[in-house]
Amino acid sequence: MKSKWWLIALAICLVVACLAPLASSSPDGLERVAEDAGFIGLGQDAPYQVIADYVFPGIENEALATILAGIIGTLVLFGAAYGLAWLLKTRKRRTA
């Protein structure tokens, strides 16, 4: 059981992602400063959109679209960072 502690931790992360629709939609610190100081207009949108602004495209229910975006991102990042760490560790063993 102890070796699978990360499964429980990953489940906690997914629960956190499911709380995302409750998040405040007010502008964040930088956006607020950019609005107040009058340079928010300089910002450019990305040239393409995948899951822009954490809302999965094509789903009417915004809470559901946000949760889906959160779950995808959480799993992608677990996989990416786990994979990177695993690669670095295996490479170390080969060169050692």
Added chain:
Amino acid sequence: MHIPDGFLNAATVATTCAVSAGGIGGAVRIVGKKLGEKQVPLMGILAAFIFAAQMLNFPVAGGTSGHVIGAALAAILLGPWAAVLIMSCVLIAQSLIFQDGGLLALGANIFNMGIVASFSAYYIYKLVTWLAGANRRGTLIGGFVAAWFSVFLASIFCAIELALSGSSPFGVVLPAMAGVHALIGIGEGLITGAVLGLVLATRADLLQLQRT
């Protein structure tokens, strides 16, 4: 604090991209040498947790919100170099998949929220636990103080980049960024302390890995 494209000029983009690329290169080398068996899944968990937690904007004064950066938590649990790698993974995915933070601004975002936040948090945590003792109390106080400073200092560097880019004068953007992030940093401190408390209660051995 994710900078979109358009806020930074070419010189700032080039400089921050070069520094961050060098930082990631150094992190790959050092983490590759030091990483232990137990730390591989922890890297994945921290990246997943930081991504999820960053979606939870909490309200701060005056119709503004903030979210955690998470670099302090990663730096305390895994060291500053691993934290730079974790933050880079999160920021790259946010920019590429979720259009949060510009592509050209990625270097600046990795510098502020990855390199500055991770290293400042790590050394401030070391200092506070040295002063307060490496016990439960010291860990929680150190986590709170380190997390607050990581947000505050990241926002100062962000403001410097914006001012150097000519988006806004120093005298306007520096106090504004520092002021609002001094508040957001309290949230970062409380959440970092709460997660460290949970780790101490369930997997205190994870905090010991750093000392070996």
